[in-house]
Amino acid sequence: MLGDPVRRGLYRHVTxxxxxxxxxxxxxxxxxxxxxAAFHLDKLVEAGLLEVCFRRLSGxxxxxxxxxxxxxxxxxxxxxxxxxxxxxxxxxxxxxxxVERAGLDGDLQAAARAAGESEGGAPDGxxxxxxxxxxxxxxxxxxxxxxxxxxxxxHALADQFPALVCGxxxxxxxxxxxxxxxxxxxxxxxxxxxxxxxVSLAVAEDAQDAQDGxxxxxKEV
Amino acid sequence: xxxxxxxxxxxxxxxGRILAPLDSPQLxxxxxxxxxxxxxxDQAPGFVWRMVDGGGADSTGLRPQDDDDxxxxxxxxxxxxxxxxxxxxxxxxxKVLARRRxxxxxxxxxxxxxxxxxxxxxxxxxxxxxxxxxIRKNGEGPGAFTFRAPHPPPAPVPPDTMIGSxxxx
Numbered sequence: 355m356l357g358d359p360v361r362r363g364l365y366r367h368v369t370x371x372x373x374x375x376x377x378x379x380x381x382x383x384x385x386x387x388x389x390x391a392a393f394h395l396d397k398l399v400e401a402g403l404l405e406v407c408f409r410r411l412s413g414x415x416x417x418x419x420x421x422x423x424x425x426x427x428x429x430x431x432x433x434x435x436x437x438x439x440x441x442x443x444x445x446x447x448x449x450x451x452x453v454e455r456a457g458l459d460g461d462l463q464a465a466a467r468a469a470g471e472s473e474g475g476a477p478d479g480x481x482x483x484x485x486x487x488x489x490x491x492x493x494x495x496x497x498x499x500x501x502x503x504x505x506x507x508x509h510a511l512a513d514q515f516p517a518l519v520c521g522x523x524x525x526x527x528x529x530x531x532x533x534x535x536x537x538x539x540x541x542x543x544x545x546x547x548x549x550x551x552x553v554s555l556a557v558a559e560d561a562q563d564a565q566d567g568x569x570x571x572x573k574e575v
Numbered sequence: 576x577x578x579x580x581x582x583x584x585x586x587x588x589x590x591g592r593i594l595a596p597l598d599s600p601q602l603x604x605x606x607x608x609x610x611x612x613x614x615x616x617d618q619a620p621g622f623v624w625r626m627v628d629g630g631g632a633d634s635t636g637l638r639p640q641d642d643d644d645x646x647x648x649x650x651x652x653x654x655x656x657x658x659x660x661x662x663x664x665x666x667x668x669x670k671v672l673a674r675r676r677x678x679x680x681x682x683x684x685x686x687x688x689x690x691x692x693x694x695x696x697x698x699x700x701x702x703x704x705x706x707x708x709x710i711r712k713n714g715e716g717p718g719a720f721t722f723r724a725p726h727p728p729p730a731p732v733p734p735d736t737m738i739g740s741x742x743x744x
Contacts, residue, residue: 457681459673514723516664521673544670548661552669 355401357437360386361394368395368404374425395426405429432509443510450515459521466522467529474533481535483555487527492551503551512552520544520552527553583691583728584623585656588703589649590686591679596644597635605678608671609633615667616651621658624697625651639700650703652692656725659689663722685710688719691728 356362367383368375381391398404408422436442453462473479473486480486484501487494493504506512512519524544531537539558546552595601613633616622626648628636640646653659662668688706692698710719717726 455681455683457676459676463673516669517672517675520664520669524673544667544673546665546667546669548665552665 355398355403358394360384360390361398364391364394365398365403368398368426369428374407374409374427376423376425380426392424399426399429402429402431446511447514450511450518454515454518459518462518462522463525466526467532470526470529470531471533474530474537476533483531483534483537483540486530486534497554499556500545501555501557502547503553504549506551520546523551524553527555531555582694584694584696585653585659585689585728586692586696586698586703586706587651587653587659587689588687588698588706590639590704590707591647591649591675591682592643593645593647593678594680602678604674605671606635609635612668612671616662619658619662619666621654622662623652623654623694625649626698626700626703637700639704648700648703650698650700652697656689656722660722685721687721689721689725690717690719691726 356365363384364380367380371379377388377392377395380395381388384391395404399406404426405428407425407427409425410419410422453459480489484494487501487503491505491507494501495504496502506523508519508523512523524542527542531540531542534540540555541558542553542555544552545554593602593605597606610632613625616625626634626637628634630636634649635647637648638644638646639648651659653662663672685707688703688710690706706719710716710721713719715721715724717729720726
């Protein structure tokens with residue numbers, strides 16, 4: 355389904371945008387016609403990757419407000435899409451089971467920390483932790499002064515091996531911050547809410563002013 | 576509390592062998608977090624009771640296995656599996672759990688068991704240790720299970736007295 359580059363581009367655009375995306379915006383982002391975008395978006399809906407809702411873009415309601423627009427957003431369900439077929443989930447479960455039984459939490463955390471540091475310290479890499487976490491699928495959002503992560507990228511595995519996987523996750527994020535040029539301004543802590551990632555982040559107070567500019571919520575036109 | 580009281584409550588026991596004495600520097604991080612984590616449990620939704628030693632603050636003074644000074648027990652009672660699960664994995668308790676191998680030996684065999692008890696019952700150390708022995712002998716079952724495959728309470732409550740189906744009195 356996502357082997358098609360046009361479809362993949364559309365899917366990435368829709369899932370990477372907070373809220374819903376209309377056909378016009380999706381077509382523009384993908385550089386294709388509105389009708390072609392509509393065709394591919396509906397294919398993604400048929401496949402269960404996106405879902406549809408109808409909304410009036412004008413903000414008006416009642417007679418004369420115009421027809422509601424068809425809007426797209428990521429579907430709630432969890433999908434593993436791989437071309438050609440792969441089955442990393444079965445392997446990761448087995449590996450986690452063995453690591454857990456062997457009591458290798460510390461080694462796993464050290465490896466995650468090192469991997470995070472090397473990603474954070476990559477030359478020409480993205481330097482903003484918010485953008486890096488977004489790219490990794492964490493879906494970051496500001497909750498007052500804390501940066502929370504709406505999605506757990508390791509959800510199914512974390513559900514089965516919470517202590518192991520959540521510990522690995524925190525160490526990975528701490529490593530990432532340690533590797534980033536301005537990472538020392540940030541701190542990460544285990545701070546689970548009922549849903550989403552178990553980690554939240556905060557900016558040290560003296561570095562707060564510089565960060566405030568980036569906290570503006572993206573407004574839809 | 577909303578609705579009628581459960582006929583059965585969930586008991587849980589955890590055993591573990593610490594890597595060094597409680598008063599050693601190696602265990603300091605664990606010991607320092609105990610008051611916060613226990614207070615968190617006491618206030619957690621669905622918490623009923625937890626086992627404490629003579630000191631009354633926590634159960635670190637209990638020695639359930641012979642005279643092994645490093646062998647600790649933790650036992651508590653909850654209204655439901657979900658309540659215990661939320662506390663264990665979706666509260667600040669998780670930060671202690673993620674560091675378990677810094678403080679506790681790896682145990683090859685089961686070190687955790689849950690079972691249903693009549694509401695109001697308070698498990699003893701011996702009873703809790705029997706559940707550990709049971710799950711080690713027979714594997715997971717109705718008498719001793721884990722989060723991987725929870726069992727429902729023994730006697731189903733009649734539908735009209737299910738929690739949440741009647742207004743608070």
